[in-house]
Amino acid sequence: DAGELLKKNDFDMAILDIMGVDGYKLLNIAKQKNITVVMLTAHALNPDNLVKSIKEGANS
Template identity: 55%
Template sequence: MHDLAMLEGKKVLLVDDEPDILDMLSEELEMCELYRARDFESAKQIMEKERFDCVVLDIMGVQGYELLQIATSFKIPAVMLTAHALSPENFIRSIRSGAHCYVPKDKIIDICFFVWDAIRAHKQQEKEPSQWFEKLKSFFKKKFGRNWTEAHDPNRKPEKPPGS
């Protein structure tokens, strides 16, 4: 079980080009110390000046992958948020690029859980995806197809090639 009290006072940067999404995120994460940015340059400047416990990045519209690169260089756990870029390819790219998790905007109501999980996993120096993927597995299966997790489950250990 997760303890959302852990989010109290945590410093979180929210980046999205849609003001209504920023407002929804702000409402859900009201217990945190929030910073908001609507574009790449603003987000980059804020990340260079402040230290954050977590960043929530939109993929489209704000150069999310470039911001993810900056966040990972500062060792800030990142939650990727998307609507238009919801695909297995973007999922894999996000995780391989260092995002803690990849969250569809349909699940914004659960953003506290995803931010909590990113901060917790970062503190414990977990290298593998944790609870967030289990929470979204059925959603991804519905969106991407039944066999999707066979090839894309970040918790799945790669098989050793024959003869190794």
């Protein structure tokens, strides 16, 4: 599971998808470990998701 991988390993960067496994949940785990996060999406692109990603700590 991606969440467990983020919790148990050290990464310099995580590239996450907003869709699929809850991307925002993974974003929170990564930010707790000071992992740089880039959020990608093909289907959920709208202003609300962009703002939420940045407010929750994704790098812009």
